[in-house]
Amino acid sequence: MNRRDLMRALGAACALSGPGFPSPALGRTGACGDASGPSESRLETEIVRLKLRHTWTTTMSSSDFRDTLHVRLVRDGVTGHGEGAPIIRYKENAAGAKEAVLSVRDLVTGSDPWQFEKLLGEIFRRVPGQYAAKAALDITLMDWVGQKLGVPLYRFFGLDPSDARITTFSIGIDTPEVTRQKVREAQAFPVLKIKVGLDTDDATIAAVRSATNKPLRVDANEGWKDKEVAVRKINWLATQGVEFVEQPMPAEMLEETRWVRERVRLPLIADEACQRARDIPKLLGIFDGVNVKLDKAGGILEAFKMIQIARALGLKTMLGCMVSSSVSVTAAAHLSPLVDYADLDGNLLIANDPFAGVQVRNGKLLLPDRPGLGLNPA
Ligand code: MG
DSSP states (O other), X not given: OOHHHHHHHHHHHHHHHOTTOOOGGGGGGOTTTOOOOTTXXXXXXXXXXXXXXXXXXXXXXXXXXXXXXXXXXXXXXXXXXXXXXXXXXXXXXXXXXXXXXXXXXXXXXXXXXXXXXXXXXXHHHHXXXXXXXXXXXXXXXXXXXXXXHTOBHHHHTTOOGGGOOBBOEEEOSOOHHHHHHHHHHTTTOSSEEEEOOSXXXXXXXXXXXXXXXXXXXXXXXXXXXXXXXXXXXXHHHGGGTXXXXXXXXXXXXXXXXXXXXXXXXXXXXXXXXXXXXXXXXXXXXXXXXEEEEHHHHTSHHHHXXXXXXXXXXXXXXXXXOOSOOHHHHHHHHTTGGGSSEEOOOGGGGBSOOSEEOSEEEXXXXXXXXXXXXXXXXX
């Protein structure tokens, strides 16, 4: 879909949704007729289909698009934006996320958004699962609060934007020829993240190495089910300029992963094994770090807590993301000055981002200095 088609499609969605529904492509001014007054409180949802630039393949799935849930809180003349990217592995989808948000719509519009900690606590109590929906609501509230305060979210959290990390650019599993092409397209990024975990690993790394000498980070997405295979692969990767390996074995195989860690020379980072804060303590001695994602944790505030807990326990920290638009990726980027590693490229993998937020220059994340998330229409 080209940009004009996208605008037409979003315009149609706007019309279908009724007056006052600001499509994400139209930003916070709400060209569908945003007539929010000082006392109005409105929570809106929209499932947006994000089109991938390349078919995206990992050990879990292969797809040409992803549906994410966009949420808007219109209140006191300010529109807060949020997004959640439901994670298939946790049996989430966009329709379920939307239903979850609508189930607490009256609670949100009837509550004081300044008491976001209490409000989100109540949402977490009422809604089982549906962490992408919770993330969408949390991001919406934090964007609203940041805009009302007139400060960018990194400042709200007391962070220095010049500490924002270099993000890796992710290369999904593909044929050697397409892998080489993707590596060439990622020329501006100083560090790449390579997806492995299928039986094509050797060919994938060989294809990458035929095109670049950059440092690599490798994500096996639980793909190696045999601990001896995992040890052999990781020690081979250590000879290939790889910095660390993410989630080599299935999340539940913690004792096997501990066995692997004692026999390899690269740090291991937990992703699927670390969804929320309560998962972190049991990973000590098994992983060297954790990959925190807003869509796993349930938003910015939960991700912030996870990062602090992991740091306090001496673990390395990483911020990751799902395939999503600039709403969700920008939200995560505001916390990136806190972490050791960033993998925040989900918006760069899509062709129809409705917003512009965080930018990337030579791999470095450039945080918007506008209030809240600091989003603009694309
Ligand atoms: Mg991962």
